[in-house]
Amino acid sequence: MALLEVKDLKVRVEEREILHGLTLTVNEGEVHAIMGPNGSGKSTLSHVIAGKPGYEVTDGQILFKGEDLLEMDPDERAAKGVFLAFQYPVEIPGVATMTFLRTALNAQRKARGESEYSTPDFLKKVREVSKSLNVPQDMLKRGVNVGFSGGEKKRNEVLQMALFEPSLCILDEMDSGLDIDALRIAADGVNALRSPKRAMVVITHYQRLLNYIVPDFVHVMSRGRVVKSGDKELALELEASGYTQFEDAA
Amino acid sequence: MPAVQETVERVKRIDVDQYRYGFETLIESDKAPKGLSEETVKFISEKKNEPAWMLQWRLEAYRRWLTMTEPTWARVDYPKIDFQDLYYYAAPKPKKTITSLDEIDPEILKTYEKLGIPLREVAMLEGVEPKVGEDDPARRKIAVDAVFDSVSVATTFKAELKKAGVIFMPISEAIREHPELVQKYLGSVVPTSDNFYATLNSAVFSDGSFVYVPPGVRCPMELSTYFRINERNTGQFERTLIIADKGSYVSYLEGCTAPQRDENQLHAAVVELVAHDDAEIKYSTVQNWYPGNSEGKGGIYNFVTKRGDCRGNHSKISWTQVETGSAITWKYPSCILRGDNSRGEFYSIAISNGYQQVDSGTKMIHLGKNTSSRIISKGIAAGMSQNTYRGLVTAHRKATGARNFTACDSLLIGDKCGAHTVPYIEAKNSSATFEHEATTSKISEDVLFYCVQRGLSQEEAVGLVVNGFVKDVLQQLPMEFAVEAQKLISISLEGSVG
Numbered sequence: 001m002a003l004l005e006v007k008d009l010k011v012r013v014e015e016r017e018i019l020h021g022l023t024l025t026v027n028e029g030e031v032h033a034i035m036g037p038n039g040s041g042k043s044t045l046s047h048v049i050a051g052k053p054g055y056e057v058t059d060g061q062i063l064f065k066g067e068d069l070l071e072m073d074p075d076e077r078a079a080k081g082v083f084l085a086f087q088y089p090v091e092i093p094g095v096a097t098m099t100f101l102r103t104a105l106n107a108q109r110k111a112r113g114e115s116e117y118s119t120p121d122f123l124k125k126v127r128e129v130s131k132s133l134n135v136p137q138d139m140l141k142r143g144v145n146v147g148f149s150g151g152e153k154k155r156n157e158v159l160q161m162a163l164f165e166p167s168l169c170i171l172d173e174m175d176s177g178l179d180i181d182a183l184r185i186a187a188d189g190v191n192a193l194r195s196p197k198r199a200m201v202v203i204t205h206y207q208r209l210l211n212y213i214v215p216d217f218v219h220v221m222s223r224g225r226v227v228k229s230g231d232k233e234l235a236l237e238l239e240a241s242g243y244t245q246f247e248d249a250a
Numbered sequence: 251m252p253a254v255q256e257t258v259e260r261v262k263r264i265d266v267d268q269y270r271y272g273f274e275t276l277i278e279s280d281k282a283p284k285g286l287s288e289e290t291v292k293f294i295s296e297k298k299n300e301p302a303w304m305l306q307w308r309l310e311a312y313r314r315w316l317t318m319t320e321p322t323w324a325r326v327d328y329p330k331i332d333f334q335d336l337y338y339y340a341a342p343k344p345k346k347t348i349t350s351l352d353e354i355d356p357e358i359l360k361t362y363e364k365l366g367i368p369l370r371e372v373a374m375l376e377g378v379e380p381k382v383g384e385d386d387p388a389r390r391k392i393a394v395d396a397v398f399d400s401v402s403v404a405t406t407f408k409a410e411l412k413k414a415g416v417i418f419m420p421i422s423e424a425i426r427e428h429p430e431l432v433q434k435y436l437g438s439v440v441p442t443s444d445n446f447y448a449t450l451n452s453a454v455f456s457d458g459s460f461v462y463v464p465p466g467v468r469c470p471m472e473l474s475t476y477f478r479i480n481e482r483n484t485g486q487f488e489r490t491l492i493i494a495d496k497g498s499y500v501s502y503l504e505g506c507t508a509p510q511r512d513e514n515q516l517h518a519a520v521v522e523l524v525a526h527d528d529a530e531i532k533y534s535t536v537q538n539w540y541p542g543n544s545e546g547k548g549g550i551y552n553f554v555t556k557r558g559d560c561r562g563n564h565s566k567i568s569w570t571q572v573e574t575g576s577a578i579t580w581k582y583p584s585c586i587l588r589g590d591n592s593r594g595e596f597y598s599i600a601i602s603n604g605y606q607q608v609d610s611g612t613k614m615i616h617l618g619k620n621t622s623s624r625i626i627s628k629g630i631a632a633g634m635s636q637n638t639y640r641g642l643v644t645a646h647r648k649a650t651g652a653r654n655f656t657a658c659d660s661l662l663i664g665d666k667c668g669a670h671t672v673p674y675i676e677a678k679n680s681s682a683t684f685e686h687e688a689t690t691s692k693i694s695e696d697v698l699f700y701c702v703q704r705g706l707s708q709e710e711a712v713g714l715v716v717n718g719f720v721k722d723v724l725q726q727l728p729m730e731f732a733v734e735a736q737k738l739i740s741i742s743l744e745g746s747v748g
C-alpha cells in the first residue's frame with residue numbers, strides 16, 4: 001500500500017479551480033521533489049493534504065496509509081503523521097517556542113493514545129534535536145517565530161519535523177531564505193530523518209537543494225497538474241531549459 | 251468550513267454546561283424582606299449588630315440614592331432593573347456566631363471545596379509533597395476570607411496574621427472591633443454619593459473584607475477573598491476596604507463565582523484602597539461570575555466601583571483583573587495619584603463570549619507631582635459579545651511631570667462580536683507626557699491552521715493564541731493564580747467541554 005495516494009484531485013478556491021485532476025503516489029522511504037512555476041498549485045496541494053480550511057475538493061481522493069485523509073480534521077492528520085513545513089511560517093506572539101513544542105507534541109501523543117512526555121524527557125529530546133540542527137536554546141524561549149529571521153523560521157520548521165517524527169514530511173520551499181550554511185544544516189537535518197518508514201515531498205524552485213536532498217523522483221507541476229515525472233536528472237534538465245516546454249502540455 | 255468560522259460555530263454553542271461553578275448549594279437561609287426601604291437598611295444594620303453611626307451612614311446613603319438615576323453612558327444594554335424585586339440580605343442559617351470552621355454548615359464547606367478554595371488551614375499546611383519540577387500552590391500560605399451570599403463565613407490564618415499586626419477580617423466584624431479605622435477610611439475613597447451603584451452599596455452592603463497593614467509591615471502571605479452568590483433573586487453588595495499604612499505592602503486577590511440561574515442577578519460591590527507614604531497595594535481579581543447561557547439568558551450584572559487612593563508620597567497601587575464571567579460588566583478600577591511620585595497600574599484581561607457585554611477600563615487621576623501610571627488592557631471578544639475599553643487619564647494643573655503609558659489591544663474571534671476603545675485624555679499642564687497605543691486584530695486563520703497542523707485541536711489552538719495575546723497581563727498575577735487564570739481563559743473560549 002502506498003503511503004500517500006493523490007488521485008485525480010480537483011480543488012477550487014473561491015469558485016476558481018486551481019488543481020485540475022492531480023495524481024501523485026508516494027511510497028514509504030521515498031523522496032519526491034515537486035517543481036514548477038509560480039502559481040502552478042504546489043502550495044495548494046500541500047495545504048489540501050494538510051487540511052487547511054478554505055479549499056473545496058470537488059473531485060478525486062487522497063488516501064494516507066489507505067485511509068481517506070479528506071475525512072479527517074487537520075489535527076487528526078497531524079497525529080497520524082502528516083507534517084507540513086510551511087513556505088511562510090507564522091508568528092505566535094506571547095507563546096514560547098518551548099511551550100508550543102511541548103503542547104503540540106503532547107497533543108499528538110494523546111491523540112494516538114500514547115502517554116505524554118514528562119518534563120525531563122521532553123527537555124532531553126528537545127535538546128538533542130536542537131543541538132543537531134544548530135538551533136540555540138535561547139531561541140526556544142522566544143515567542144514562536146517572533147522576530148526570527150527568515151532562515152531561523154525555516155530551521156524551526158525542520159526542528160519541529162525532527163521532534164514530531166512524522167511519516168510524511170511535506171517541505172514547501174524550505175530552501176527559500178536560507179543562506180548556504182543554513183541550507184546545508186537544514187538539509188542534513190532532513191537527510192537524518194530519511195528512513196525506510198518515512199517519505200518526503202520536497203517542493204522547491206531550485207535544483208541546488210536537490211544536490212543536498214537527493215530525490216528518488218522529480219515531478220513537474222504546471223497549471224494545476226503533474227505534467228512530467230522522472231528521476232533526479234529531470235531537475236537538471238529543468239534548470240537548463242526552464243518550464244516553457246511544459247506550458248503547452250498543461 | 252474555514253477555521254475561524256468553525257471556531258465561531260463552536261463558541262456559539264457554548265452552553266451552561268461549560269460553566270463549572272454553576273451548581274447550587276441547598277441550605278436554609280435567613281433573608282431580609284424583599285425590596286428596598288429604610289426598613290431594609292435598618293434590618294441589615296441590626297442583623298450585623300452595628301453601632302448607631304454605621305446605621306446613620308447607611309441611611310444617609312439610602313436617602314441620597316433615592317434622588318439618583320442609573321447611569322446610561324456605558325455601552326451596555328439591559329432591561330430596567332426592578333430594585334424592589336430583589337432581596338438585599340441573605341445569610342446562611344444558623345445565625346449564631348461562628349467561632350470555628352467546624353460550626354460552619356458542612357454544605358457551605360463542601361461548596362468551597364468544589365470551588366477548589368481551601369478553607370481549612372491545616373489542609374494547606376500539610377499540603378502534599380509537590381512532584382519534582384512542579385510548583386505546588388497549596389504549599390504557599392494564602393489567607394482566605396470566604397463570603398457566601400451576604401456574609402463572611404470563614405477567615406483563615408487570622409492568628410498568624412495577627413502576630414504580624416495585620417488585620418484581616420470581615421468588614422462587619424471590623425465595624426464592631428475597629429470602629430476608629432473603619433470610620434476614618436470608609437467612604438474616604440469612594441464617597442457615599444459617588445455613583446448610583448456605589449451609593450446603593452453604601453446603604454445595603456452586608457459584608458466583605460477589611461484589611462489593615464500597619465506601618466513598615468510586609469504582609470506575610472497573600473490575602474484573598476472568595477465571593478459566592480448562592481441565593482435566588484439576591485443582590486450581592488460587598489464592601490472591601492484595604493489600608494496599607496506607611497511603608498507597608500500587601501497583595502490581595504478576589505475570586506467570584508455564582509450558580510447558573512435563568513434570571514439576572516445584581517452584584518454591586520465597592521472596593522476602596524488607601525496607600526500611605528511608601529506603601530504598596532497589589533489587588534488582583536479573577537472574576538468568573540456566571541455569564542448567562544448560550545441565548546444570553548441569566549447571568550450576573552456586575553456593576554462595581556473600585557478605586558484606590560495613593561494618598562502618600564511614593565505610594566503605589568496596582569490593579570490586575572482577569573474578567574471572564576458576568577452577563578454585563580461595568581467596572582473601572584481606578585487610581586487617584588495624590589501623593590508626589592506615586593504610581594498607579596492597571597492590567598486587564600477582559601474576555602467576552604456568547605451575549606456577554608463588557609464595558610471596563612480604568613481612570614488614572616494624576617494630582618501629585620511626578621506621578622506615573624501604566625495601563626495595559628487586553629480585550630478578547632467572541633460569539634455575539636461586545637467588549638469596550640473605556641479609560642480616562644487626567645493630569646491636574648499641579649501634577650507636573652505626570653506620565654502615563656496606555657496600550658489597549660483587542661482581539662476578535664469571529665465577526666459577530668465587537669471591540670471598542672474609548673480613551674479620554676486630559677492634560678491640564680504642559681509637562682504631562684501621555685502615550686496611547688491601541689490595536690484591534692482578528693484572530694488569524696493562518697495562525698490557527700499552523701497550530702492545528704502541529705496537532706492542536708481547534709479549541710486548544712484558540713486557547714494558546716489567546717493566552718499568548720494576554721501574556722503580559724497574566725505575568726502580573728501572583729503565580730498560583732496565573733495558572734488558574736490561564737485555564738479559565740481557555741475554558742471560557744471553549745465550545746465544548748474538553
Ligand SMILES: Nc1ncnc2c1ncn2[C@@H]1O[C@H](COP(=O)(O)OP(=O)(O)OP(=O)(O)O)[C@@H](O)[C@H]1O
Pocket residue numbers: 013014018036037038039040041042043044045054087
Ligand atoms: N486563497 C486563495 N484565493 C484565491 N486564489 C488563490 C488562493 N490560494 C491560492 N490561489 C491561487 O492559486 C494558484 C496556485 O497558488 P499556489 O500558492 O498553490 O502556487 P505555488 O505553486 O505554490 O506558487 P509559488 O511557487 O509562487 O509558491 C495561484 O494562482 C494563486 O493565486
Ligand SMILES: [Mg+2]
Pocket residue numbers: 042043044087172
Ligand atoms: Mg508556494
